[in-house]
Amino acid sequence: MTPAAIAIVLAGGSGERLGERTPKAFVALGGRPLLVHAALAALACPAIGSIVVAAPEGLEDLAHAMLEGVGAHAVVTGGATRQGSVRAALEVVPPEAEAIVCHDAARPFARPELFTAVLSALQDADGAVPVLPVPDTVKRVRGGIVLGTESREELALAQTPQAFSASALREAHRRAVEAGVDLTDDAAVLEWAGFRVRAIPGDPANFKITTPDDLARAELHAGDLARG
Ligand code: CTP
Ligand code: MG
Numbered sequence: 001m002t003p004a005a006i007a008i009v010l011a012g013g014s015g016e017r018l019g020e021r022t023p024k025a026f027v028a029l030g031g032r033p034l035l036v037h038a039a040l041a042a043l044a045c046p047a048i049g050s051i052v053v054a055a056p057e058g059l060e061d062l063a064h065a066m067l068e069g070v071g072a073h074a075v076v077t078g079g080a081t082r083q084g085s086v087r088a089a090l091e092v093v094p095p096e097a098e099a100i101v102c103h104d105a106a107r108p109f110a111r112p113e114l115f116t117a118v119l120s121a122l123q124d125a126d127g128a129v130p131v132l133p134v135p136d137t138v139k140r141v142r143g144g145i146v147l148g149t150e151s152r153e154e155l156a157l158a159q160t161p162q163a164f165s166a167s168a169l170r171e172a173h174r175r176a177v178e179a180g181v182d183l184t185d186d187a188a189v190l191e192w193a194g195f196r197v198r199a200i201p202g203d204p205a206n207f208k209i210t211t212p213d214d215l216a217r218a219e220l221h222a223g224d225l226a227r228g
Helices: 034-043 060-067 082-090 112-124 166-179 186-192 212-227
Strands: 005-010 048-055 073-077 099-104 127-133 138-142 145-150 156-158 162-165 197-201
Touching: 005 034, 005 082, 034 048, 034 060, 034 099, 034 112, 048 060, 048 082, 060 073, 073 082, 082 166, 082 186, 099 112, 099 166, 112 127, 112 162, 112 197, 127 186, 162 166, 162 186, 166 186, 186 197
Parallel strands: 005 048, 005 099, 048 073, 127 197
Antiparallel strands: 099 162, 127 156, 127 162, 138 145
C-alpha cells in the first residue's frame, strides 16, 4: 500500500544555464510547457491526489492558467533557492498528507511508475531517491591537476521524483533553516538531518533539462515518444 501523497513540483528557478527568455519551467517541449509535462506525470500516479507548484515570483497566475484542467493544484511563490521553494510549498501542503514527493519541473520524462516506486520505497525508509550508476571514470581535479581517481562503486547520480515521509521532510527542512544549511537536493536535506534515505533504480530517460543541449536532446526524445 502506498500512502496518501501530494507532490511538490519545483518550478521556481530562472533557468539561467538554459538561457531562454522565460524561466525554464515555462519553456515548451513538444508544444507543452515543461511544468505541464511534470504535473501530468505526477498526477498520473494513482497515489498522488494533487500537486503544489512553486513558481517564480510574478508567474504564479501563468502557472495556474497552464494547469487549469490538468488536475488539482495550488501555486505558491518560489524561494530564492530550491530549498526555499520547497519550504514555501510545504506551507500549503495539507497536514493530512502522509507522504510528499518532490519533483523538478525540469524533468519532463519522469514516468508515473517512478512516482509509485519512490512512494513504495518509503515502507522501510524516511525518504527514497532514484539513482543511476556513474558511467565514466571519476577524477578528483584541483587547479587542472588530477589528484586521483575515485572509486565509482558507491557513487550514484540522483534524480527526482524523490519521496519522503511528510513529517521527516518537514522536520529536516525546519532543522536545516535553523542551521543555515541550504542544499539543492531534497534527499540531501534528510541525509544531513540524519534520516534514512533509500536509493532505488532511476531511469536514464528521466534526464534533467539544464542546458540548450539538453533541450535539443529532449526535443528528439519527445519526437521518438510521439512516434511510438
Ligand atoms: N527551482 C525552484 N526554485 C529555485 C531554484 C530552482 O523551484 N529557487 C527548481 C527549478 O525550477 C527546477 C529544479 O528546481 O525545476 C531544478 O533546478 P535547476 O535545474 O537548477 O533549475 P534552475 O535553477 O531554474 O536553472 P539554473 O540553475 O540554470 O538557473
Ligand atoms: Mg538552479
